Amino acid sequence: MKKFLVFVILLVCTTLFANNVVDSITLTKIKKLVQKEEEIAAAYKKYILEKGVNPTTLNDLKTANYLPKGFDIINPFGKQITIILDNNSTTTNKKDDIHKIRGFESTDPKLKSNLYDFYYSNKYRTHTKAPLSINNSNIEIILSSKERFMYENSSKITTTAPNNSTKTPKDSYYLDKNGVLHWYDSSGNYKYSFDKELVLDESVTLLNSDGSVNSNYKNLVKDIEFAGMTILYKKDAVAQEHVNIGSGSVVKVNQQTRDIGKTVIQFSRRAGGMIVNGDIYTWGNIANRIVGINQNKYTKDNGSLGSNYPVITGLVRARVKTYNSTIDNQNYFSSSLRPKFVDFFSTVFHSTCGISTKGELYCGGLASAYQKGFLYSNVDPSNPSVEMLYKSKDFDGTTDKKATKIFANDGFWLIFGNTDIDSNGNYKNGRIYRWGATSRGFGGNNSLNYSSTNISELNIEDNKIKVLFKDLTYLLTIGHRKIGALSNQGDIYIWGTDYTSSCSVKWENINYNLCIPIKITISNSTMNSLIKFESIQGGLDAFVAKSENGKYYKLSHPINKQIQVISVDEVIKTYSEYVAENDAEILSVDFSRKLTDTNKSNSSTGIVWVNSKNELKGDYFTTTNKDDKMFKDAIKQIKWKKIKVIQDDNGMCGIDVNNQMYCWGMMSYYGSDMRDTFMLPVFNTNLYDTNKDFLIVEGGNSNLTNMTSDEWSTTNSDGKTGAFFMKYPTYIGGFNYEFIFK
Structure with a gap:
């Protein structure tokens, strides 16, 4: 009897243990099943956001790499x-469609019992909704409002990039790689962008003159608007912020605006200028009217009349x-209706030109320039x-006549225009035009020669396909100039x-035609593997290019050499001050001259x-301060974020983390007549001899009023003793802006 009792107890314990093991294994499988369904739902949602359509099978997700290649579509229970796309009762109405994953079904009562606590709960779900009951076991994929909108409007969504020349797409959304939808109307004109916020183009009227919401706007956004939506209304390079408060009503937020323009500064061997709050400021020798002053007469400090050209030392x-006669007839140049600018070009040769927020090109010097x-x-x-x-x-500024950038070499002008804007605010689809x-x-x-006073486009093809551009720039040192x-x-x-x-040369066994645009490739340059670039910046004798993976390169084409593509990362490793931990990330870079680079x-x-520690490193010395402890200590004291070389003798300017600008080196240029000038507005530096506090000095015939003396004077590489060294x-007063170096 005792043996029988022991046997019964042992059997019961074994059975209970076995049941617990079965329950544990089953629960593990159920957890894996929920995890699989969550993975599928996340991939499904991402597919819609990036493709603009819904996947129809799991193989769609696997083929497009939204699910891993080895993802098993058999669940842990062998099913x-x-x-599933549940069309509900109305197959033509996509608004009531429900996106589902076929749920797990079982007739095993014990298995169903285990399912209740885990599978039929939303506690462990993010992208899916648990079944309502055992009898309704399909899993709903939870779509966001944007995902649902994209599914419902998938027939109107394309991932083919807009083409400005063919005006496509039309009546469609362009879905960019960042998941932003851009609407183009029936004429192929861009109207708005939609993501978390609505960015409205200035061609759309948001509010009527009486403050009511425009009916055309209401019709345009009826499918995407919702209460609480932020609306950024792009107007004259400013995005005015509004909020949708429901029922088609819109209010402006605190009457505030978001500035989406840029503060631009240009330094060159031929003076320069800057844009602040949409206005252009310039300085320098006014022979060709870099500053809009229609006068050549001035009085010297001794009371006699000057015989050369005036050189302005402050900002003008x-x-x-404005082409508004009421304003222009009163010389009301400070009107709130004055044109605002987003880019410009300014030298003592070429006067000043600006690009307005509407893409209009304005230029000066035409009334009284010395050499027109x-x-x-x-x-x-x-x-x-x-003037x-x-x-x-x-x-x-009208359709197909919008400028983006402009610059000149000699009497030849290049205009970059008719661009579009990508989702990151950068230019694309630009065309290059010539004049002069x-x-x-x-x-x-x-x-070698080109001459025309009619605008013509420079057509560039690659494998018989027209090439469009993101940016256009140039090198400006004589003897090294390139586009x-x-x-x-x-x-x-x-x-x-x-x-x-x-035009035709053969350097290092490579044939080049220097008079046509040369695409830099592995076969014609020092580039070892193909590099795709995201930005390019001009300079003195080399371009600064940044690759798509964030690495900087020096691009140049010296005489008798193949095109040079040099990794900045590799160059800086040769410097004794290089520290791998700090210099692995570069915030800003430019190319200067070593003190031994005496042959220009x-x-x-x-x-x-x-570098990432906001330290300035490299060849920033001049022959005068290379051993000066005070100079070195000053450089180390400043926390830098940008650097720009602006003069061949290592004159340069940098911006610190507080947006303060500091410059050093030779800041004057000698030529003749209009070329004698300053790179900087001297008066803003507070750095000149006390008896030289002039707002106007003189330049001409290779002479320029000396503004500094003694230790603050030096001789440049052309043998000229510095007018301004x-x-x-040195801190430049009034330049406390987050400038973009042009």
């Missing part, structure tokens, strides 16, 4: 998992014709009598010859960079 805001042959002159009116900036006839005359191959027309352009595809093209009288006909070999990093 196949499938996705440009006067601009350098100027862009196709403006309205053709022969202005008063100010006038609107171009070629780029007046050159004998340096800058026209890109397979000849550089960055294509939509991330390729860089360069052209122009400043050092040979022939040769390319520079120096470099300056700002900054021995130490």
Whole structure:
């Protein structure tokens, strides 16, 4: 009897243990099943956001790499998992469709008991909704409002990039790689972008004059609006913020605006300028009216009349014709209706040109310049009598006549225009236009010479496909000048010859035609593997290019050499001050000259960079301060974030983390007549001899009023004793802005 009792107890314990093991294994399988369903739902949602349509099978998700290649579509209980689109009762109405995963079904009562606590609970689910009951076991995929909108409007969504020339897409959304939807109307014109916020183009009228919401706007956004939606209304480069409060009503938020413009500064060997709050400010020798002052007369400090050209040492805001007679007739240049600018070009040769927020090109110097042959002159009116900036006839801001950037070499002008904006706010689909005359191959027309006062587009093809561009820039040191352009595809093209009288050359066994845009490839450069670039910046004798993976490169084409593509990361490793931990990330870089680079006909070999610790390193010395402890200590004291070399003798400027600008080195240039000038507005530096506190000095015939003396004077590489030399990093007053170096 005792043996029988022991046997019964043992049997009961074994059975209970076995049941517990079965329950534990079953629960593990159920947990894995829920995890699989969550993975599928997350992939399903991402597919809609990136493709604009819903996947129809799990293989769609696997093929497109939204699920791992080895993802098993058999659930832990040996059943196949499938996705279901439940059309409900109305197959033509996508709004009531439910996206589901076929749920797990079982007739085993013990298994169902285990399912209740885990499978039929939402506690462990994020992207899915648990079945309502055992009899209704399908799993619903939870779509966000945007995902549902994209599914419901999938027939109107394309992932093919817009084409400005063919005006496509039409009546459709373009879904970019960041998941932002951009609506183009029936004429192929862009109207708005929709993601978490609605960005509304200025061509759309949001509010009527009486403050009511415009009916066309209501109709345009009826499918996407919701209460609480933030609306950024793009108007004159400013996004005015509004909020949808429901029922088609819109209110402006605190009457505030978000500035989406940029603060731009340009330094060069030929003076410069800056844009602040949409206004252009310039300085320098006014022979060709870099500053809009219609006068050459001035009085010297001894009371006699000056015999050369006036050189302005402070900032002067440009006067601009508004083409509103009520304003212009009163010379009301500070009207709130004055044109605002987002880009400009300014030198003592070429006067000043600006690009307005509407894509209008304005240029000056036409009334009284010393040498008008350098100027862009196709403006309205053709022969202005008063000095100010006038609107171009070629780029007046209307459709297909919008400018984005402009610059010149000699009397030849290049205009980058008719661009679109990508989802990150960068330019794309830009075209390159030419105007004026050159004998340096800058026209890109397979000849050294180009001359035309009619605007023409420079057409560039790659494998018989037209190339469109993200950016256009140039090198400005005489003897090294070139044009550089960055294509939509991330390729860089360069052209122009400043050092040979022939277009066709053979350097290092590579044939080049310097008078047509050359696409930089592995076969014609020092590039070992294909690099795609995301940005390009001009400089003195080399381009700064940044690759799509965030690495910087020096691009140049020295005489008798193949095109040079040099990794900045590798160059800085050769410097004794290099520290791998700190210098692995570069915030800013430019190319300077080593103190041994005395022959300016040769390319520079120096470099300056700002690292992740906001330290400035490299060849930032001049011959005067290379051993100066005070100079070195000042450089180390400042926390830098940007650096720009602006003069061949290592004159440079940098911006610190507080947006304060410091400059040092030679800041004057000697030529003749209009070329004698300053790179900086001297008066803003508070750095000049006490008896030289002049707002106007004189320049001409290779003479320029000396502003500094003694230790603050030096001789430049051309043998000229400096008119304005900054021995130490010097704060430039009034330049406390987050500038973009142009």
